[in-house]
Amino acid sequence: MKKKTLIVFLVILSIIIGIITGVYTVSSDNISNKMNNNQSHVFTSDNMVFEGWQKNETSYISTTKDPSVTLYDINSYVNNIYFNGTLSQYESATIKIFYTTEKGEAFTEEKSFLSIVELKGQKVYFSVNKNVYDIKIQLYNEAGLTSKINTFEINPQYINFSFANIFSFVTILLMIVIALGLFINRNSFKGYYKVFKKYKSLLTNLIERDLKVKYRRSVLGLLWSILNPLLMMLVITAVFANVFKFNIKDFPIYYITGAWIFNFVSESTTLSLTSVIGAAPLIKKVYIPKYIFPLQKCLYSVVNMLFTLIAVAIVFLILQIQLHWTILLFPIPMIYAFVFSLGLSFILSSVNVFFRDVGHLYSVWITAWMYFTPIIYPISALPAAMISILKLNPLYYYVQYARDVLIYGTIPSLQQNIICIGFSVVTLVIGLLLFKKTQDKFILYI
Amino acid sequence: MPDLSDVIIVNNVTMRFNMPKEKVDSIKEYLIKFLKRQLKFEEFVALNNVSLTIKKGEVIGFVGLNGSGKSTLLKIISGILKPSEGTAISIGSISPLIELGAGFDMDLTARENIFLNGSVLGYSKHTMEQKYDEIIEFSELQEFQDVAIKNYSSGMIARLGFSIATITRPEILIVDEILSVGDFLFQRKSEKRIQEMMNGGTTVLIVSHSIDQIERLCDRVVWLDKGKIKATGNTSEICEMYKNTTR
Ligand SMILES: Nc1ncnc2c1ncn2[C@@H]1O[C@H](COP(=O)(O)OP(=O)(O)OP(=O)(O)O)[C@@H](O)[C@H]1O
Ligand SMILES: [Mg+2]
Numbered sequence: 001m002k003k004k005t006l007i008v009f010l011v012i013l014s015i016i017i018g019i020i021t022g023v024y025t026v027s028s029d030n031i032s033n034k035m036n037n038n039q040s041h042v043f044t045s046d047n048m049v050f051e052g053w054q055k056n057e058t059s060y061i062s063t064t065k066d067p068s069v070t071l072y073d074i075n076s077y078v079n080n081i082y083f084n085g086t087l088s089q090y091e092s093a094t095i096k097i098f099y100t101t102e103k104g105e106a107f108t109e110e111k112s113f114l115s116i117v118e119l120k121g122q123k124v125y126f127s128v129n130k131n132v133y134d135i136k137i138q139l140y141n142e143a144g145l146t147s148k149i150n151t152f153e154i155n156p157q158y159i160n161f162s163f164a165n166i167f168s169f170v171t172i173l174l175m176i177v178i179a180l181g182l183f184i185n186r187n188s189f190k191g192y193y194k195v196f197k198k199y200k201s202l203l204t205n206l207i208e209r210d211l212k213v214k215y216r217r218s219v220l221g222l223l224w225s226i227l228n229p230l231l232m233m234l235v236i237t238a239v240f241a242n243v244f245k246f247n248i249k250d251f252p253i254y255y256i257t258g259a260w261i262f263n264f265v266s267e268s269t270t271l272s273l274t275s276v277i278g279a280a281p282l283i284k285k286v287y288i289p290k291y292i293f294p295l296q297k298c299l300y301s302v303v304n305m306l307f308t309l310i311a312v313a314i315v316f317l318i319l320q321i322q323l324h325w326t327i328l329l330f331p332i333p334m335i336y337a338f339v340f341s342l343g344l345s346f347i348l349s350s351v352n353v354f355f356r357d358v359g360h361l362y363s364v365w366i367t368a369w370m371y372f373t374p375i376i377y378p379i380s381a382l383p384a385a386m387i388s389i390l391k392l393n394p395l396y397y398y399v400q401y402a403r404d405v406l407i408y409g410t411i412p413s414l415q416q417n418i419i420c421i422g423f424s425v426v427t428l429v430i431g432l433l434l435f436k437k438t439q440d441k442f443i444l445y446i
Numbered sequence: 447m448p449d450l451s452d453v454i455i456v457n458n459v460t461m462r463f464n465m466p467k468e469k470v471d472s473i474k475e476y477l478i479k480f481l482k483r484q485l486k487f488e489e490f491v492a493l494n495n496v497s498l499t500i501k502k503g504e505v506i507g508f509v510g511l512n513g514s515g516k517s518t519l520l521k522i523i524s525g526i527l528k529p530s531e532g533t534a535i536s537i538g539s540i541s542p543l544i545e546l547g548a549g550f551d552m553d554l555t556a557r558e559n560i561f562l563n564g565s566v567l568g569y570s571k572h573t574m575e576q577k578y579d580e581i582i583e584f585s586e587l588q589e590f591q592d593v594a595i596k597n598y599s600s601g602m603i604a605r606l607g608f609s610i611a612t613i614t615r616p617e618i619l620i621v622d623e624i625l626s627v628g629d630f631l632f633q634r635k636s637e638k639r640i641q642e643m644m645n646g647g648t649t650v651l652i653v654s655h656s657i658d659q660i661e662r663l664c665d666r667v668v669w670l671d672k673g674k675i676k677a678t679g680n681t682s683e684i685c686e687m688y689k690n691t692t693r
Contacts, residue, residue, distance in 0.1 A: 201574075202565035209551060209562060216553070285548035286566055287525040287540075357472045440528040444463065 010175055176425060195289055202288070206296045207303065225307035229256060229263070230314065240376045256315055257406050258375035258399045260308050261333060265341050265395060266366050268301035272345030273352050273359055280446040290439045294345040302338060312406070324409025333402040339424035340394055346431030350438045353445050373399055394423035452537075453618060453649050454500040454523055459532035461493040461518055461673075492518045493529070494673040502617075505650045507664035507681065509657070509688050514670040516653045520544060520620050523651070538617030538649075541567065543624050546607030552596035556587055556606055559595055563610045577613045584635075585609035601628050608636055615643055622653045637663075661685050 215221040233256045241251040275293035282288060309330070316323065352358045373395045379387065390396050397420050404412045412420075493515045500506055508516045521527040522534050524542035549566040550559050560581055564574040582591055585605045595603055604627035612619075625637055641663070644650055654660055660667060660681065667684040669677045677684055 198568045198570075199565070201571045202568070204571075205562050205565045209554065209558075212558075213551075213553065282549045282566060284526070285545040286542060288566065355473045355476065357474070443527060 010178060013175070176421070199289060199292055203292055203296055203299065206292075207300045210296075210300045211303065222307070225304055226311045226314070229259065229308045229311040232259065233311075233315065236376055252315055253312075253319060253321055253407060254378075254403070255376055256308075256312050257403050258373070260305065260312055261337050261398045261402050262370060262373055262375050262395060263308065264301050264305040264334075265337055265344075265398075266370070267304060268298040268338075268341040269344050269348055270362065270366060271297035271301065272341075273348045273362055275345070276349045276353055276442055277446055283443055283446060290442060291346070291435060294349045294435075295342065298338065298342050298345055301341070302334070305334065321407070322409075324405075326405040326409050326411060329405040329411070330402070333398050333405065333420075336401065336420040336424050337398045340398070340427050343424070343427030343429070343431035346428075346435040350435045350442070353438070353442050369393075369395065375399065394420075394427075397423065451502045452499045453502045454498070454537075454651075455533075455535045456496060456498040456519070456523065457533045457535075459493055459496045459519075459522060459529045459534055460491065461515070461522060461527065462530040463490045463492055492673050493522070495532070496670075496673070496675055497532075498668065498675070498678075500649060500651070502649055503644075503647050505644055505652065505663055505665045507660035507667040508651065508653045508670060509655075509660060509667060509684070510670035510676075511691075515673045516670055517544065517622055519670065520622055520651060520653060524620050536618060540618045540620060541611060541614070541616035542620040542622075543608070543611050544620060544622040546604050546611060546624055546627065548607075550595060550603065550607070553594055555594055556582075556591045556598075559606070560610055563607070564613075567611060569614065573614065581606075581609045581613055584639075586632075601632075604628060605632055608632075612636075612639055612643070615646055615648060617648060619643055619648050619650045621650065623655065625652075625654060625659060626656065657685050657689060 211222075215224065218224060220227065233252050236255050236259075237252050240255075272294040275297045276283070276290060279288075279290075279293045283290065315321075348358060348362065372390070372393055374382075374390070379390070382390065397416065401412050401416060401420060404410045404416075496515075496519060508519070510516050518527065520542070521544060522529050523536055524540050524544065525536075526542070526544070547559075547563060549563055551562060554562065557578075560578060561571065561574050564577075565571070569577075582588055585602075585608070587602060587606060590598065590602070595606070598606075604624070608624065608627060619640070621640065625633065625640070627633070628636065637659075640650065644663070650663075652660065652663060664681050666679065667681050667688075668675060669684050669688055677687060
């Protein structure tokens, strides 16, 4: 009884916190509007046409062109600029931003965008952490092509939004953990923990063995874990960069950040699929908590994922991609993807014990899934109908998240976080329940 | 009322194995069979309503013909199998020597396998580091510790497995026909080790087809026949009865 009321209380509390942070977010936008005499910071230019690579005076958008707006009034940090472009497909662009601070200092910042992904009627965040008086924006694109920016939007309070965002995200996560902790009987939880501790060294030993077995008799050994994604990236870049008319500098990093997430999910779930069946000799001989096996495969894939991260870092260095502090948030998409994979692994490994078809189906599914996730192609290459289907794909969100923090330097929104957490937690809960329900029967079918 | 000194309480345990006439393990087959209502399982009762309590420090022998359910019962007691009906409770740490060398990886060396198998049995890394030399010494494999075990003879592998499994003194030891591994010198040595554990107060459950061994070691004998306990009691009495069975 007491436990139930506590859970209800926690749920209500988290909803209230969600609403408060949401309201805070909305009101912060209102404040910024008020500060500018109810002017919204949208700057329009109908004659902003960009042609070729040559610098063109008409290719500037300037905030001072609009006399009713002076950013000086805002007297605040301009943190992010949203571009609303109507670029046609298959164009890539570099945006140069010139800005002047209230003290008269002039700055230039240049940023290559994976434009075709982001600028097609979408918002792009551009962080300028200075007190800005005047902003001019110039867009370059490939010779012979024309593109246009219709509007751009400035949200000076964006950084507050992010704090609210992080805060509510952490709270919601905490609520989930606490609620789960309450749902599970405390004593049985202790029991689980004790068993887990006992078999922790088995877990590490099995992972170590997997690594050892993988690199036995190869000269480069572990180095392959870094080389492999790099070589893969080179091949894919050579083949696909032209197909999608990517800016050649952008494509490798676009690909490898997507593959970083996707390959982890694909590897961990494929390995987990046969993990219980593969452990048949062990399961038949001694008592071992069976969740160890899918967990082991997922953790093993995490190790590989960390090596791939080194590869990603190397690409960043070689191509001199601009670094943002948000890179430090890289564990978050990893955790989301891990929880999701673990849940899926529990489902697959237990179902596969009873129906071996799952294994055959899954290898087909993984291939389909890869093409269904924007890893080698930009989202803008898809027709609108496909994009709405894409939104049912959890991997789309994890990949997006990874690119947001690694490449674009933006903090993913609250909504993005909630969607990611939702997919991960729901999958994990279903996986755990299914696995727990069927695990005693495994031994009779392996 | 369970006695405080009871360490194993087996209560009305029935173990049924589903033996599908043909193995159905694809969804399509399953669906077809399910729709046609052909999904008949031949139920096989390996254990039929078995109850048993064992006190701390007892040495129990299990005898019975092949397929009478001895291994199944020991697997249920050690938690490897879950019974279809009934409960099996055991109190204290169990070391099941049902099949030796669980989790051995043939491509790894003895050294690596000792740590791997140790963790399979739930020993911490620290324990294994401490006991490493003792394991090697007992298994007499000093010269072979860095050789991949696929190059071992089967007796050597069994010796290694036995040495690891008996490295700590568990509260309950389950021995399923493994005392006949190794050469006669090692057999003597392993029997001695088990005897030491018995003297130290470990509860021991032994399955053996060597009546000699049972008579030598056990305080009490359980005779299983076709999944039921046919008789239980004094070692010499039951062994005498068992020896006189015919098929
Ligand atoms: N996983 C299983 N699936 C189906 N049947 C099984 C399974 N395990 C055991 N059995 C059946 O249960 C019966 C008892 O087997 P068990 O291994 O317990 O016999 P046992 O007394 O140990 O025999 P032995 O003296 O040969 O070791 C056997 O008839 C066997 O066919
Ligand atoms: Mg047997």
